[in-house]
Amino acid sequence: NAGVTQTPKFQVLKTGQSMTLQCAQDMNHNSMYWYRQDPGMGLRLIYYSASEGTTDKGEVPNGYNVSRLNKREFSLRLESAAPSQTSVYFCASSEYAARQGGEKLFFGSGTQLSVL
Amino acid sequence: SQQGEEDPQALSIQEGENATMNCSYKTSINNLQWYRQNSGRGLVHLILIRSNEREKHSGRLRVTLDTSKKSSSLLITASRAADTASYFCATLANRDDKIIFGKGTRLHILP
Numbered sequence: 001n002a003g004v005t006q007t008p009k010f011q012v013l014k015t016g017q018s019m020t021l022q023c024a025q026d027m028n029h030n031s032m033y034w035y036r037q038d039p040g041m042g043l044r045l046i047y048y049s050a051s052e053g054t055t056d057k058g059e060v061p062n063g064y065n066v067s068r069l070n071k072r073e074f075s076l077r078l079e080s081a082a083p084s085q086t087s088v089y090f091c092a093s094s095e096y097a098a099r100q101g102g103e104k105l106f107f108g109s110g111t112q113l114s115v116l
Numbered sequence: 117s118q119q120g121e122e123d124p125q126a127l128s129i130q131e132g133e134n135a136t137m138n139c140s141y142k143t144s145i146n147n148l149q150w151y152r153q154n155s156g157r158g159l160v161h162l163i164l165i166r167s168n169e170r171e172k173h174s175g176r177l178r179v180t181l182d183t184s185k186k187s188s189s190l191l192i193t194a195s196r197a198a199d200t201a202s203y204f205c206a207t208l209a210n211r212d213d214k215i216i217f218g219k220g221t222r223l224h225i226l227p
Contacts, residue, residue, distance in 0.1 A: 107158030
C-alpha cells in the first residue's frame with residue numbers, strides 16, 4: 001500500500017519562484033492536511049480540507065494556496081517563495097474530518113524545501 | 117499558536133529503562149494523540165485518548181490524561197534502541213477539525 005505519497009522529496013527554489021507540492025492518498029480518505037515542520041517549532045498546520053471541495057486555513061496559511069483537486073489529491077502552492085518558507089512539508093490524510101471521529105492521521109514522507 | 121507543549125525537549129535514557137514524556141495544552145479538547153517520528157520520516161500515529169478517558173494502554177505504551185490540569189503523559193516501558201525518535205502530542209479541540217501538534221520530545225535510547 002502506497003498510503004500518502006508526496007512529490008517531490010527535495011526542492012531548491014530561488015526567492016520569488018513558484019512551485020506546487022503534490023500529495024495523493026490511496027486510502028479513500030475524506031480529509032487531507034498540509035503541515036510544515038521547522039526545527040524547534042514542531043508541526044504547524046498550513047491548510048486542511050475536511051472533504052472534497054472544501055479547504056480551510058490552519059495556523060500559518062500566509063504565502064500558500066491549496067487545491068483539493070479530487071478526493072485523492074491535495075496540492076500546496078507557493079506563488080512567490082521566500083526564505084522563510086524553507087522547511088519540511090508534510091501532507092497527511094484521515095478517514096473523516098477530525099470532529100467526525102477520523103482523527104488518526106496518516107503522513108507522507110515529506111518534502112524538504114529550501115528557498116535561497 | 118501551538119496547542120501542545122511537550123516536556124522535556126530532549127531525553128536520553130539507558131536501554132531497558134522507562135521513558136516518560138509530558139504534554140500540556142491550552143484549550144479544552146475532544147481528544148489527545150501521540151505520534152512518533154523517526155529521523156527523516158513522516159509521523160506515525162501511536163495512541164489516542166479521548167477527553168472522557170483517564171488512562172490507555174497499547175503494548176509498551178501507557179498514556180494518561182488529566183483534563184483538569186490540561187496535561188497528558190506518555191510512558192514507554194522497557195525502552196529499546198528502536199524507540200529512539202521524536203514524540204509529539206497532538207490535540208483536537210472541541211468544535212474543530214484541526215489537529216494541532218506540539219513541538220515534540222527527542223528521545224535517545226543509549227545502548
